[in-house]
Amino acid sequence: MKLLTAAQTREADAATIREEGISSAELMERAAFAFVTWLQVRLSPAADTQVLVLCGPGNNGGDGLAAARLLHQQGYLVQVGLLPADRHSADWEVNRARLPAELPVAEWQPEHFPAISPNTVVVDALFGTGLSRPLEGTAAALVQHLNAAQARVVSIDVPSGLFADAPQPVGSAVVKARYTVGFELPKLALLLPQNAEFVGRWHVVPIGLSPRYLADVPASMYLADAALLAGRLPARATFAHKGTFGHALLLAGSRGKVGAAVLAAQACLRGGVGLLTVSVPAVGYAVLQSTVPEAMCLPDDCKTHLTNLPELRPYAAVGMGPGIDQADDTRAVLEELLCTAKAPLVLDADALNLLGANRSLLDLLPPSTILTPHPKEFERLTEPAQHDYHRLELLRGFARHYRCYVVLKGAYSCLATPDGQLYFNTTGNPSMATGGSGDVLTGLLTALRADKRLSALDAVLIGLYAHGRAADIAVADTGQAGLVAGDLPRYIGQALQELTTPDSL
Numbered sequence: 206m207k208l209l210t211a212a213q214t215r216e217a218d219a220a221t222i223r224e225e226g227i228s229s230a231e232l233m234e235r236a237a238f239a240f241v242t243w244l245q246v247r248l249s250p251a252a253d254t255q256v257l258v259l260c261g262p263g264n265n266g267g268d269g270l271a272a273a274r275l276l277h278q279q280g281y282l283v284q285v286g287l288l289p290a291d292r293h294s295a296d297w298e299v300n301r302a303r304l305p306a307e308l309p310v311a312e313w314q315p316e317h318f319p320a321i322s323p324n325t326v327v328v329d330a331l332f333g334t335g336l337s338r339p340l341e342g343t344a345a346a347l348v349q350h351l352n353a354a355q356a357r358v359v360s361i362d363v364p365s366g367l368f369a370d371a372p373q374p375v376g377s378a379v380v381k382a383r384y385t386v387g388f389e390l391p392k393l394a395l396l397l398p399q400n401a402e403f404v405g406r407w408h409v410v411p412i413g414l415s416p417r418y419l420a421d422v423p424a425s426m427y428l429a430d431a432a433l434l435a436g437r438l439p440a441r442a443t444f445a446h447k448g449t450f451g452h453a454l455l456l457a458g459s460r461g462k463v464g465a466a467v468l469a470a471q472a473c474l475r476g477g478v479g480l481l482t483v484s485v486p487a488v489g490y491a492v493l494q495s496t497v498p499e500a501m502c503l504p505d506d507c508k509t510h511l512t513n514l515p516e517l518r519p520y521a522a523v524g525m526g527p528g529i530d531q532a533d534d535t536r537a538v539l540e541e542l543l544c545t546a547k548a549p550l551v552l553d554a555d556a557l558n559l560l561g562a563n564r565s566l567l568d569l570l571p572p573s574t575i576l577t578p579h580p581k582e583f584e585r586l587t588e589p590a591q592h593d594y595h596r597l598e599l600l601r602g603f604a605r606h607y608r609c610y611v612v613l614k615g616a617y618s619c620l621a622t623p624d625g626q627l628y629f630n631t632t633g634n635p636s637m638a639t640g641g642s643g644d645v646l647t648g649l650l651t652a653l654r655a656d657k658r659l660s661a662l663d664a665v666l667i668g669l670y671a672h673g674r675a676a677d678i679a680v681a682d683t684g685q686a687g688l689v690a691g692d693l694p695r696y697i698g699q700a701l702q703e704l705t706t707p708d709s710l
């Protein structure tokens with residue numbers, strides 16, 4: 206699924222109106238209906254529920270007016286509060302006129318905003334994608350009044366005051382919603398950690414925007430969801446053998462962090478690799494052999510950390526980083542790997558920290574290497590970001606410059622490709638915020654890179670999706686707090702199966 210900018214969303218609305226021969230008010234009605242349908246499922250029975258709809262002067266306010274009418278028709282106790290304005294959009298006027306006379310409507314004056322009861326459900330329809338500057342004056346005061354009320358707020362399209370796809374000054378007035386319900390496609394702002402306190406949980410509801418426009422519009426940002434990835438993992442052929450799926454090498458572990466090597470190895474095997482060899486410091490040899498018997502193990506001469514690069518010829522992909530620490534002779538192993546590897550590489554954790562501390566090594570990165578930094582590791586590779594949008598630009602620039610695939614990990618992990626596209630992963634949950642989840646990802650990505658049937662892009666996208674999806678499946682058994690990284694590998698197979706090409710004509 207593509208992510209559209211606010212401007213492209215307006216074009217998509219216009220294309221839909223043109224192609225379907227409907228009026229913009231009809232599209233607004235569709236949007237309001239979709240919103241109300243979503244809301245009704247989550248509200249208490251109609252007669253017990255007070256709903257306050259706060260409407261701004263544009264089409265977001267128009268959506269709010271239409272939603273107020275539809276909720277009123279369903280028997281909810283609805284009131285409408287209007288933000289005072291000199292001018293309103295045409296479809297706002299249409300929907301203002303359609304409000305039934307018995308539905309209470311008041312213009313909210315700044316000197317005496319009515320109190321908002323915490324029991325009220327507030328629909329925030331003040332501003333949407335048409336916001337052109339940060340809120341000030343009455344609009345900002347109303348947002349502050351609403352936030353102070355601590356009511357349950359559901360924002361239409363975006364929390365009012367938040368730019369849909371651009372940064373804004375720190376401290377701007379923005380509604381703090383419990384839920385944000387967007388139309389058709391999420392806006393970039395909903396995916397960024399800095400906006401979490403405003404967005405709450407988000408959902409999108411379909412409104413039938415022009416499929417032709419959505420297919421043709423050029424995009425540089427995508428949501429990597431099931432629709433994008435379904436069927437991308439080829440099914441296994443009847444006569445497949447272990448050579449079909451590649452032989453991977455993992456370079457992982459150091460004294461006190463052998464577990465990272467175990468987790469990566471388990472995930473690599475569950476990711477479907479044909480053969481796996483793990484190079485660990487001598488201290489990890491017995492541990493690895495007993496916990497992951499399916500993997501071959503190459504013990505390093507050094508007891509505590511990696512000091513030797515194995516002969517690379519047998520391997521279809523190499524993953525390095527989980528738990529390796531940052532000793533100077535491990536840095537030398539990384540340097541030799543970068544200089545000599547012919548197979549695709551996956552670099553994580555301390556391999557990234559070593560790159561950050563020895564930036565000249567970055568120029569040795571083979572094209573199409575996969576790097577998986579979390580934000581702190583990414584900062585060590587680049588520079589501190591001023592905000593999330595800046596971080597995304599740094600990410601895009603880094604991936605382009607080094608011709609690499611770079612995954613900025615977090616909720617909605619973002620992959621930047623060598624040609625500057627961004628893909629936001631849609632799976633995963635906060636259960637993964639536990640030590641070792643990243644090691645599991647390294648192992649899984651190394652397995653998928655060893656599978657020659659997959660392109661580099663598909664390997665990363667499938668790996669990110671399946672990693673998060675494994676956690677989504679696992680939490681049904683473990684709960685969120687109870688999940689540990691070691692639980693994830695055994696759900697990877699099920700997650701991968703969901704993306705496998707169906708066995709049909």
Ligand SMILES: NC(=O)C1=CN([C@@H]2O[C@H](COP(=O)(O)OP(=O)(O)OC[C@H]3O[C@@H](n4cnc5c(N)ncnc54)[C@H](O)[C@@H]3O)[C@@H](O)[C@H]2O)[C@@H](O)CC1
Pocket residue numbers: 215218219229230232233236237261262263264265266268294331332333334335336337338339340341344361362363388
């Ligand atoms: N027919 C359509 O085009 C559809 C539009 N939709 C809704 O339309 C919304 C976009 O509507 P609009 O483009 O009218 O934009 P908004 O409703 O977001 O607001 C635009 C109005 O606010 C004013 N404004 C912008 N920034 C301001 C600020 N900082 N302080 C005070 N006033 C400010 C603008 O001058 C304009 O009058 C979407 O978010 C969505 O909710 C949906 O109904 C789907 C269909």
Ligand SMILES: Nc1ncnc2c1ncn2[C@@H]1O[C@H](COP(=O)(O)OP(=O)(O)O)[C@@H](O)[C@H]1O
Pocket residue numbers: 554579614615616617618632633634635636637638639640641642643644645646672673
């Ligand atoms: N709140 C969250 N929602 C979804 N995924 C998450 C969340 N928190 C962490 N993750 C995922 O878990 C992994 C954590 O990796 P990392 O930070 O390297 O941890 P570690 O070094 O402990 O293995 C990443 O893939 C990240 O995307």
Ligand SMILES: [K+]
Pocket residue numbers: 265329330331332333360361362363364365
């Ligand atoms: K809004």
